[in-house]
Amino acid sequence: MTYTIKDNCVVCDICQPECPTGAIKPEVEGEGFWIDPTLCDGCPDVKVPRCVAACSVGSLTPLKPKKGRRKSTLLPLAIPAIFLNGKTTPFASSMVVWEACNLLAQRQLWQSDADGQLRYHRAVHRGRGEMRFRLATDPENASPALLAAETVEEAIAQFDIRAACVHLIFAAYAVTVDCPWEEPFVLNDQHIEGYLGLDKRKDLTKLEKLTLIKDLVHQSCQLLVSIDWPRQGNVRAFSLDEQPVWQLLDTEYYFEEDAQGYRHLIGLGFTIRAGLWTKHFLNKQDYRRQTAFYQYGNLPQSLLTEVMSNWQQHEGSVRLLLWLLFKLRLGGDQRLTVRTLMRIAYGEKRLMEATTVRGAHKRLLKTFESDLETIYAYGLKPLFDAETYALDIQPLWARVADIPEDVDNALEFWINDANQAHSLTDAAPRDKWQRLINARILGFELSEEWQQAIQRRAPKRRRKQAQVGKIEQLSGSAIKAARQRQNFTQRALAERLGKSQSWVRDVENGRFSLVPEDQARLRQTLDI
Numbered sequence: 001m002t003y004t005i006k007d008n009c010v011v012c013d014i015c016q017p018e019c020p021t022g023a024i025k026p027e028v029e030g031e032g033f034w035i036d037p038t039l040c041d042g043c044p045d046v047k048v049p050r051c052v053a054a055c056s057v058g059s060l061t062p063l064k065p066k067k068g069r070r071k072s073t074l075l076p077l078a079i080p081a082i083f084l085n086g087k088t089t090p091f092a093s094s095m096v097v098w099e100a101c102n103l104l105a106q107r108q109l110w111q112s113d114a115d116g117q118l119r120y121h122r123a124v125h126r127g128r129g130e131m132r133f134r135l136a137t138d139p140e141n142a143s144p145a146l147l148a149a150e151t152v153e154e155a156i157a158q159f160d161i162r163a164a165c166v167h168l169i170f171a172a173y174a175v176t177v178d179c180p181w182e183e184p185f186v187l188n189d190q191h192i193e194g195y196l197g198l199d200k201r202k203d204l205t206k207l208e209k210l211t212l213i214k215d216l217v218h219q220s221c222q223l224l225v226s227i228d229w230p231r232q233g234n235v236r237a238f239s240l241d242e243q244p245v246w247q248l249l250d251t252e253y254y255f256e257e258d259a260q261g262y263r264h265l266i267g268l269g270f271t272i273r274a275g276l277w278t279k280h281f282l283n284k285q286d287y288r289r290q291t292a293f294y295q296y297g298n299l300p301q302s303l304l305t306e307v308m309s310n311w312q313q314h315e316g317s318v319r320l321l322l323w324l325l326f327k328l329r330l331g332g333d334q335r336l337t338v339r340t341l342m343r344i345a346y347g348e349k350r351l352m353e354a355t356t357v358r359g360a361h362k363r364l365l366k367t368f369e370s371d372l373e374t375i376y377a378y379g380l381k382p383l384f385d386a387e388t389y390a391l392d393i394q395p396l397w398a399r400v401a402d403i404p405e406d407v408d409n410a411l412e413f414w415i416n417d418a419n420q421a422h423s424l425t426d427a428a429p430r431d432k433w434q435r436l437i438n439a440r441i442l443g444f445e446l447s448e449e450w451q452q453a454i455q456r457r458a459p460k461r462r463r464k465q466a467q468v469g470k471i472e473q474l475s476g477s478a479i480k481a482a483r484q485r486q487n488f489t490q491r492a493l494a495e496r497l498g499k500s501q502s503w504v505r506d507v508e509n510g511r512f513s514l515v516p517e518d519q520a521r522l523r524q525t526l527d528i
Helices: 050-054 095-105 149-157 163-174 189-196 206-221 284-288 301-310 315-330 338-346 348-356 360-378 396-400 407-418 432-436 448-454 460-468 476-485 490-497 501-508 516-526
Strands: 003-005 024-026 033-035 060-062 088-092 118-124 129-135 185-188 223-229 238-244 246-257 263-274 296-300 381-384 440-445
Touching (some): 088 163, 095 118, 095 163, 095 315, 118 149, 129 149, 163 185, 163 206, 163 263, 163 301, 185 189, 189 206, 189 263, 206 246, 206 263, 238 246, 296 301, 296 315, 296 448, 301 315, 301 360, 315 338, 315 360, 315 440, 338 348, 338 360, 348 360, 360 381, 360 396, 407 490, 476 501, 476 516, 490 501, 490 516
Antiparallel strands (some): 003 060, 024 033, 088 296, 118 129, 129 223, 185 263, 223 238, 246 263, 381 440
């Protein structure tokens, strides 16, 4: 239960030292104290709250719930600055942002240094440079101190994976200003509610939402980074002392008083400034002079809502999605081993247990296939390597997805399946775990939003050439007609293209657009 201070307070300052959470704070203007309802927990470990027991005039009382849902005129307008098209938005995607996102999503990356402090160390450019991350005590402090060694592990254990979403929102806001290392940006709880979909949660009270948002913001702003970066081309080597990734300059509390005189927290405002790392990795002016980097990508809003929806039931899939947001932007051959994906999703410790503890691998295998199915349902379809990730060890949901919806095609599918060496209904082989741990995934078929998120901008001189040689996009109906002219079934065409039958079906139904490489192969195979 949350408490509040009434008007008969005599400002004796007896209650403030008694508060274990630091919820009792002095008024910024004038005398007196106020209680931060996002910190006050009513001292659940004692019968009478410590502040109530210490007060001699009885000025502390339980805060009664605010009645009604009317909107207050005291809150500033929440005009969105990102996701203006309702789907994607540019965001800073440098290695600093990637590693900070990994730290917020994966709790097992921290290690002890020579001083006994927990920190995360990441070598860059084959060991020629490095980044180091540690945790600060109070993100609202202008000169944040390091967390004590004995409290760091507890703070890391309390990390909420949803803080990675707030971190990505900050990265998107950093792109909206010209000099993010100098110019702060301001957003409030209504912005964050809208971006994360919390405004649709009717099971949470306003105070519960505000408390959650404040906790997520503070966790994102607790990360400290120091960098030693080697020379790259015209960009000179540089070093940055330890500083916040995101500096929380100010937190503004909006209160509204009801008819009984109780003050209710109705909103929060945050003033954030990016760290000096943006001067080297998000610098438009120096990027034009080729003396700094300007690294950005596109952030799908659906990723944020997916994290907020599945962070409890499918935490492994959420970690993988956050990691893939950056990994897939690197382009090139993105073959991923199952061992790597499991280490990202569940940590090295759990992966080691699966290989040493009897029966643990069965539980991990079941969890991994379920998380992979969640990623597929979200819109990223894994492409299994036929050599190492053979059909007999693929998840059942992946094989069922190839069953056509058309009755005649489905009948043909089952006839062909019955004549194959490995039928869909066969049990998994006994050595599935040993083969799976070394299997590879060739990549992912991406949804339209993710295709925009990972596309890499071509040089200007090449962009004009691409426009001249642009080929008309094949429609799904044209592909289906050409396939039928060649007397190919969907399965036969898929085998010739090295694709799955469900991929051919989705293309013919117009579920996604074709990349130029696939379009060229279809034209050649179907003689279009």
